[in-house]
Amino acid sequence: MQVWKDYQEKNKDRFLNELLDLLRIPSVSAKAEHKTDMQLCAEAVQQRLIEAGVDKVTIYPTDGHPIVYAEKIIDPAKPTVLVYGHYDVQPAEPLELWKSGPFDPVIIDGKIFARGSCDDKGQVYMHVKALETMVQTNTLTTNIKFCIEGEEEVGSPNLGKFVTAQKELLKADCILISDTAMLSLETPSIDTGVRGLSYIEVAVTGPNRDLHSGVYGGAVANPITILAKMIASCHDENNHITIPGFYDDVVEATAEERKLMAAAPFNEQEYAADLGVQELWGEKGFTSNERTGIRPTIEVNGIWGGYQGEGAKTVLPGKAFAKISARLVPNQSSEKITAKLLTYFKSIAPASVTVTAFEHHGGEPYMTPIDSKAYQAAAKAITTTFGKEPIPVRGGGSIPICSLFEKELGIKIVFMGFGLDSDNLHSPNEKFNLENYYKGIETIPYFHKYFSEM
């Protein structure tokens, strides 16, 4: 469609600058200090959607951060696409590892460096600019709805209630999400699933105060040592998870699916070299792609206790803490696994410490069929703009709301992600390649076109 190409080429710089403005808002949902920024960001998304040509847009307050809903209904008889995304971002810490300010976007070597550039503001904004392209060129052939929330990075605690209450408003024929990655621009791919999540925090309390490690050391349980033993006990020597019942509900991938996965281009040496590790690591009996795709995992996301400053302090601390999360695969249940994790950490504690543990958030694993109309439209759109058919792969990350969307709205999701695994999501120096950003804006109109034709 030359008309799209021309329009996008002409407005390229503005498309970029508008995104950079959005990236300047530190919309960190996990931190109370950013409450005002969250509201400002929701308002900015609202304003950009109006400019792009939606008929109506509403900011729905929630018990947490607001949800931006917008729609452009061209003809109720036409198919409707619901675009889901999020304007909130992960905390930027550790700040000292950023080469530029996380909320001062810079372009270096054709990449936008900023928190949220890829996850998910950049990918959401591709849809806003794709809509603008179709509206301005009078080529929109679907109805479009937007549901852009502000709590994805904290587990979407309030979106479920909204979806349940607003089934009519959100009614659509498919849900389109750009919040995942593809293998590369040369090897486009579509995620056919996302892992679920259980995220807990554990606190181990020993003595009622920090102690002199000489005077008391040896006679009192050290909460750090106990916590380390608890964490160490989660995996056996084959890196198999040992928590009772953890694998109970796992649906093993078929030999066929594992064969398909093994066929996807993957260079273990390059993967390790990119990460700077001498050897990969993981559950015995599975390949790296399987370990991040079809297998559930447990990771410690943070740990702290005792003296962490300069030099040495001979203290036996009173407390130690860890943030621990599990990625889940079909048909594990986040609620069940969270309960198992909480029980496990409490149950293995010796009587010389007390353990408290609570849930941060969770989300169910989700799989999408590759024979749906939406998947077919996405594959065709990508084939058109990339000149290559996308490979179906299983993604390792989580989008907590997916299974609830399907359950409440009765429609399938398609993940059309344009990021790369190497975009440093959730890490310092998050980036989004300009090429990927523009490729997304170029591809999305084709999705709508093909979806309306199917």
Next chain:
Amino acid sequence: MQVWKDYQEKNKDRFLNELLDLLRIPSVSAKAEHKTDMQLCAEAVQQRLIEAGVDKVTIYPTDGHPIVYAEKIIDPAKPTVLVYGHYDVQPAEPLELWKSGPFDPVIIDGKIFARGSCDDKGQVYMHVKALETMVQTNTLTTNIKFCIEGEEEVGSPNLGKFVTAQKELLKADCILISDTAMLSLETPSIDTGVRGLSYIEVAVTGPNRDLHSGVYGGAVANPITILAKMIASCHDENNHITIPGFYDDVVEATAEERKLMAAAPFNEQEYAADLGVQELWGEKGFTSNERTGIRPTIEVNGIWGGYQGEGAKTVLPGKAFAKISARLVPNQSSEKITAKLLTYFKSIAPASVTVTAFEHHGGEPYMTPIDSKAYQAAAKAITTTFGKEPIPVRGGGSIPICSLFEKELGIKIVFMGFGLDSDNLHSPNEKFNLENYYKGIETIPYFHKYFSEM
């Protein structure tokens, strides 16, 4: 000696106020930001020694923090007592757990709350005020030398060089140190030994950047998990240390010594209740007193890695760190154990991470005989002022320089400590009971008197 009692009673309030002034200087040796405070504190100690009546006082610069040396020589033919102590203090963190400012001393319920109140400014200052008492009442019967350093809490890295270079200056008949505790005012005791120390820091590096725990989780070794496994591996199920060769040089306490220790008043229930723990913990086959006295230990003093902020962040961190120290008993060598620790942590790391480890500082264990003149003089002095003979016990803490003092100067040390184990040394809300402070000032002149008579 009524004349001492009268003098001390008359000057009681001033003795306290001068100490409070000293406690207001944040002389934290571990932190570079306190370099100026260290110099100021050394000068304050110098000034107080002059006022107390020494003949000469010099501040000796070192590669680290300065050493204050002072002396009062009444007659070269008389015995000489070298008082060793330190004006530096442990870092005050975690600050949020202090009920008052660590460097804003307050008196509550007859206790001085401040960092350094007991360890060791308060105990050093007892000696300054004891000297003043003897000088002002013309009752000094020994020569007194003071060696008050500013790096005890960081392992005395520069004191050894000073001692070796200044053997003539430091020549004495005994070394008197008040930097330990007694069981209680009702059950006075004298430490007959201090444990040694090996203190290292371990860094585990996995991937070259923080990763998204979903995208990469399962395929890359998590440095926190690996560090936890390393720490967990240091003790077996009987809390026996598993590091190869760790116990090789340990001289087991005799049945006789263990019998004596068991006779000292100790109430396990009260000890646990004071610490707020349901159960004590430690090496199988030893009592709590043995675990802190005659047995070597390994404690994790601090751990950190990944996200430690509010809420949840799904990160697989690139690095994790721990500060780990061992307490040593005769005849373990700090140098040897440090080497074993460093080797152990490096050797058990899987190839999927890299481990670096370095030494913070160390100190040798030290035992002092109970039949020395100095010990006898200390025991007699305590018996005079407490009305009870002190019990010999083994202390759990470390004073790094002891074995070097003995080696270089060829004289014995006596530990006449007036603190309590419950003084929160190295912890928030460190305190020193006023009663113990004054009891120390009262007792020390008797030590000099009896020592000169022996």
